[in-house]
Amino acid sequence: AQSVTQLGSHVSVSEGALVLLRCNYSSSVPPYLFWYVQYPNQGLQLLLKYTSAATLVKGINGFEAEFKKSETSFHLTKPSAHMSDAAEYFCAVSGADKLIFGTGTRLQVFP
């Protein structure tokens, strides 16, 4: 069975600082992995996805994630945080016919 674990339900950074949101996965088959972002009172929006084409995946708004099979990780990073990045971030893995989501990480950005 597939699952994801997001380490840290809350992450706080200063504006301009590095953003690192952690995700570890478990999958019995080569996984497809996703990061979604949810802004207040909105649905989820796709940030990026890993489909085995390249281990470093670039997404929207300057985010990127690196697939590391040896560590079963797919951490999300951004070199310099903006105030507008404050949101909840979800990591997900493809199950047999559905996406399985982590519990989310709420990112706060302080000026």
Next chain:
Amino acid sequence: GAGVSQSPSNKVTEKGKDVELRCDPISGHTALYWYRQSLGQGLEFLIYFQGNSAPDKSGLPSDRFSAERTGGSVSTLTIQRTQQEDSAVYLCASSPRRVGPNSGANVLTFGAGSRLTVL
């Protein structure tokens, strides 16, 4: 339509009442999913429709929950005899085809959700 549309955006109801939540997926998308988002719980899968196949109901938490999809398009999630623990945001998502490792990296497009509050 251009995106996934959900209604109502907010619903407040009394314990024991029935509620219906509606989802209008992106035109042409054959896969439709319902998820529940409770505070601190992440997204919990509820039910999945794919074309004319029988739905996957494995995530429905009790027999008070049901869903249907008419004409392969609009879906309605019904919660009977609502309880306070049903309070959550109910998210609908659609995809051109089902997601999964054997189906390509199809992406789910989500609606804005229906926030249900049971008093």
